[in-house]
Amino acid sequence: MTKFENESNRERLEKIIRTDIAPKLISLGGEQPEGFTEKLVTEGKLKSFAKDQYLEESKDFEDGKLLYLVSGIARTVYFTPGTNKMVIPRIWKKGEVIFDAKSFKNETTRIESVQALEEGEAIIFTFKSLKLLMGDYSKKMAVFLLCLQEERESYALYYQDLLKLSVDDKVERYLRDNPGIEHRINKDIIALYLDISRSKFSSAYAKHKEKQLSLLQL
Structure with missing residues (x-):
């Protein structure tokens, strides 16, 4: 797997979090707790990626990440047991959050990999960073994760209808x-x-x- 390159500076990361991510979080659950935005800046990393680069691979829980696509397109992909058929459960676009909630919650191995389909940028939070945020801002993070789960359920219904x-x-x-x-x-x-x-x-x-x-x- 090719490693991330061209890590951006803190100022750009902070600008994106304050002007793009923070307003979305406020719309979901009201004003931010004191210090929450600053903690996002501290724990997050803004990195660029190339086309075909793997942003995350199917590995142990400890290697898991939450990715917010600042730009670009990516796909999640896995292979079915036995038949080894490639399955693409979702194609992700700018402004969407890629996150294996099941692996994060249960601390289990992830079966899906995330691959870029064009070059772009992503803000990355490791599972370790998310655990820290959960500990310091449990109420805010709980609202975020619930909203993320609702989005996943809505998308699953959309995809099921699409395939019919x-x-x-x-x-x-x-x-x-x-x-x-x-x-x-x-x-x-x-x-x-x-x-x-x-x-x-x-x-x-x-x-x-x-x-x-x-x-x-x-």
Whole structure:
């Protein structure tokens, strides 16, 4: 695995936390406790990553991280036992939080890896740092983790509904919900995420482009 490079300075990290992350946390659970934002700056690290770089691998609990995508796109991926089939349960975008809550809570081995699909930046909190934050700001962190769990449940329902659609509708909806993503990442990855063959994706994508062109001509 390629290591992170180009660690950014504290000032940039603090600016992102104060202008981007802190307002989101306030909207979830009211004003921040005294010293909480400063603790986030102390415990977090802002690092850049390259395309195809692994941001996290399926390893022991001690190596776990919470990643906030400042920019870029990433995927979580794992291989099914026995068949060794690659599964992509989610493709992540700017502003989303990648976090294995089950591993963090139960201190168990993580089965999923996180790989960048284009270059970008992420703010990283190790599981050790999260434990410290839980100890010092238990109420605030509990609200955050509950909201994160709600987001995961909502996404799971969205993904289940997505997979129930026909191939054409599946591709149409995903591209509509994620405009331009097919120009940023490999289409093979989108097909795998949607659990369809590459040939079926290509056919559905051609229909999608025809539909978009016809709308532009109206």
